[in-house]
Amino acid sequence: MRLMMIMLLLLPGAVFATQDAWPALYDVVDVANDDVLNIRAEPSARSEIIGSFPPDRTGIEVLRPSDDYRWGLVNAGERTGWVSLTFLVAQPGQWYGAYPRISQCSGTEPFWSLTMDDPSKLGNLLGPGGEGTGVSLSDPSSPTITATITREAVAANRRDRYAFQAEGPETDMSVVFFLQSCNDGMSDREYGIMTDILLRRDGEFSHLSGCCSLSR
Incomplete structure (x- = not known):
């Protein structure tokens, strides 16, 4: 033993x-x-x-x-x-330490949403030969922007922190996920994942924070 x-x-x-x-x-x-x-x-x-x-x-x-x-x-x-x-x-492939297959994230004031084209491809870039997926970021005040995930990482000293970088013709963003309780501030719904997004769009730099879901 x-x-x-x-x-x-x-x-x-x-x-x-x-x-x-x-x-x-x-x-x-x-x-x-x-x-x-x-x-x-x-x-x-x-x-x-x-x-x-x-x-x-x-x-x-x-x-x-x-x-x-x-x-x-x-x-x-x-x-x-x-x-x-x-x-x-x-469903298979879900264990503590596996890259979460996040489907969408959102935040309020300002209202915004981030959607993954194919959540099953999240984490693919951690190994050789992986393929990234597209992401779309939208908010009521700006046109929807699209980008493609080019890099992914798991925190070196934790298994509840994940990140990716996405690049597109109009923007680039760095997204970090935290496996912890989150509330959207508008309802009694709960979420199990928080996110912080560092966004560069049209030369402007901004920081978005919100909650994420594995389902649409």
Whole structure:
């Protein structure tokens, strides 16, 4: 046993690969075709039902588990609720330390949104032969700008910090993601990822901050 522990300490990647990532995308399983998976106000089967997922729903973003790991926190409209993890299965390739497949980010005052063309390609540039994906940044006061991710990185001393650089004809941006709770300040929705964006557009330099989601 002692030898096994020493080997695991020498192979941190193997240890982290066994740990669940939060937030993560899940699919509904074992729910009858004529039934639904209820979303409840609290992590309890006796709690108020505030919404539901159909039996074939995929790509549900679970922000974090309950203390007993029996329930998962999800967004339901403009608020959050809890679903039973018994009826959810995690999509593959999600473990603590894996580059998160972020779909979109947004912020308020000023309102802006950042959308990834193909989230499945995030993290591809960490290895040889990888291909970046496109990103689009929009806000009500300016035309939408597009760029392509050219570099990606994971923090050297942490596994909950990620970054990429994107370049385009009208802009370049450096984006950092933090795996931690975030609120948009406009609703009771929660997010599990924060972001800071350093943006150069038309010769002007600006800093945007907001929340990110794995789902659209």
